[in-house]
Amino acid sequence: MSADRYAWMDRAVCAEIDADLFTETAPGNGSRALKRICDGCPVRVECAAHELALRDSDWGPLAGIWGGLSQRQRIAGHQQAA
DSSP: OOGGGGGGGGGOGGGGSOGGGGGOOSTTSSHHHHHHHHHTOTTHHHHHHHHHHHIIIIIOSOSSOBTTBOHHHHHHHHHHHO
């Protein structure tokens, strides 16, 4: 894979903080605060598309916040689009 394919990740706001926080799945882990961080991220769309590409590659839905959406929100949105 080309490094350019993931160059957008360098511009992600979560790259400046502990990105692992965005993959925590425990209830009450501060997902609202994480979603607010995503609101101002310049690569939010790319992030959501990346999760969708991984999901479509048989990984299944990924846990945590991707593109400002929780796993449940992404699954619901994907089902509505289908």
